[in-house]
Amino acid sequence: MNQExxxxxxxxxxxxxxxxxxxxxxxxxxxxxLESIPYRSFEEMFAAVVSGAADCSITPxxxxxxxxxIKNYDLLEEHDLTIIGETNLKIVHNLIAAPEVALxxxxxxxxxxxxxxxxxxxxxxxxxxxxxxAHDTAGSVRLVLENQRKDExxxxxxxxxxxxxxxxxxEGIEDNPQNFTRFYLLTTHERADSIPTINTSEQRKxxxxxxxxxxxxxxxxxxxxxxxxxxxxxxxxxxxxxxxPWEYTFYLDxxxxxxxxxxxxxxxxxxxxxxxxxxxxxxxxxE
Numbered sequence: 378m379n380q381e382x383x384x385x386x387x388x389x390x391x392x393x394x395x396x397x398x399x400x401x402x403x404x405x406x407x408x409x410x411l412e413s414i415p416y417r418s419f420e421e422m423f424a425a426v427v428s429g430a431a432d433c434s435i436t437p438x439x440x441x442x443x444x445x446x447i448k449n450y451d452l453l454e455e456h457d458l459t460i461i462g463e464t465n466l467k468i469v470h471n472l473i474a475a476p477e478v479a480l481x482x483x484x485x486x487x488x489x490x491x492x493x494x495x496x497x498x499x500x501x502x503x504x505x506x507x508x509x510x511a512h513d514t515a516g517s518v519r520l521v522l523e524n525q526r527k528d529e530x531x532x533x534x535x536x537x538x539x540x541x542x543x544x545x546x547x548e549g550i551e552d553n554p555q556n557f558t559r560f561y562l563l564t565t566h567e568r569a570d571s572i573p574t575i576n577t578s579e580q581r582k583x584x585x586x587x588x589x590x591x592x593x594x595x596x597x598x599x600x601x602x603x604x605x606x607x608x609x610x611x612x613x614x615x616x617x618x619x620x621x622p623w624e625y626t627f628y629l630d631x632x633x634x635x636x637x638x639x640x641x642x643x644x645x646x647x648x649x650x651x652x653x654x655x656x657x658x659x660x661x662x663x664e
Contacts, residue, residue: 386412387572389562390422390431396515396537402466402560403435406574423452426564433461433564433572439612440468441557443491450616450628453563453586453657460584460658462562462574469556470496472547473518473538474530480546485509487517488532496532499550518543559663569658576661581634582611584657589650591624602646603631606639634659 387407391399393415400413414431416422425431437446470492474483485507486493486500493500493508500508511517517531518541530546531537538545564572589595603610612630617623633640635656648654 386410388412388414388430388432390414390416390425390434392416392419392422392437393513394516394519396518396533396540397513398466398468398515398534398536398558399435399437399560400515401534401536402437402464402558403562405464405466406435406462406560406562406576407572408575419448419452423456423458423563426458427456432568433562434458436561436563437558438463438561439559440491441555441559442495442553445614447616449561450614453628454616454626457566458563459566459569460561460660461564461569461572462576462660463559463582463663464562465557465559465663467557468495468551469534469549470514470532470551471535471538471545472499472530472550473521473533473543474546475522475525475527476542476544478527478530478544478546482527483530483546484528486530486532487511487520489514489517492532495552495556496550498552499547515540562660574661576663578661578663580632580662581637581659582630582632582662583635583640583659584628584630585644585647585654586626586628586657587647587654588618588624588626588652590652595650596627599627599647599650602643602650605646606643608633608640608643628657632662 389403389411393399422434426434436449438449439445483506487509490510492514514533515537518533518537521529521531522541589599609632614628615625618626
């Protein structure tokens with residue numbers, strides 16, 4: 378298990394604006410000794426790690442309600458980065474406004490479309506309030522503070538209210554309290570051993586990408602490499618291969634470290650049946 382053992386701040390890239398949920402996830406994995414740099418797009422975030430502008434990135438990969446972050450699965454394949462950690466962050470949506478704004482005055486609420494969709498019960502209970510899509514949850518808080526209107530608010534995490542000196546009008550307005558986002562901590566292979574992380578798990582996880590020929594039962598046979606060794610698979614995601622209609626790349630998460638003998642043998646067995654296979658990383662599980 379890695380521990381915090383250096384005074385040098387880890388530079389972490391994330392998509393969004395100051396106060397985003399990604400910042401909270403980064404602190405959960407890296408502690409307070411970090412320097413976070415926001416980027417507007419996931420592409421820019423990945424590029425920052427590749428170029429060395431950032432030591433690592435905190436990358437949302439899956440939400441327990443909204444599903445996979447498909448763009449980041451594609452970027453994982455495009456870039457030669459490795460996963461060195463993961464964390465699950467509970468997503469709590471709060472209604473946030475300028476300090477002088479009262480709930481009864483609010484007529485417009487800004488947030489990311491996914492956040493708005495996860496707060497439908499709140500809007501049904503407050504029919505006088507219009508939901509307006511914005512590019513980012515934390516950015517929505519910044520926007521309403523800049524607008525200086527007493528009839529506007531935003532939906533975001535508590536860290537955004539803290540960053541922009543705003544007021545939480547209503548806490549926990551999400552429809553489903555079982556709302557979690559899973560984040561990967563990604564870096565280059567050269568930096569993988571130099572970034573200290575925090576974890577409380579005793580369980581290792583491994584993620585891989587592989588391609589198999591489009592033949593009957595090919596995927597079934599591939600999964601048998603793990604079933605025969607009683608390896609627990611926790612995630613299987615397929616993405617289309619560009620230029621090859623109806624053929625797919627598969628992303629798979631399994632319990633165990635690539636250095637463990639049964640995992641090593643399963644991966645060797647799988648490699649005999651695949652066009653290509655790549656280990657994205659072995660890391661401490663957040664589950």
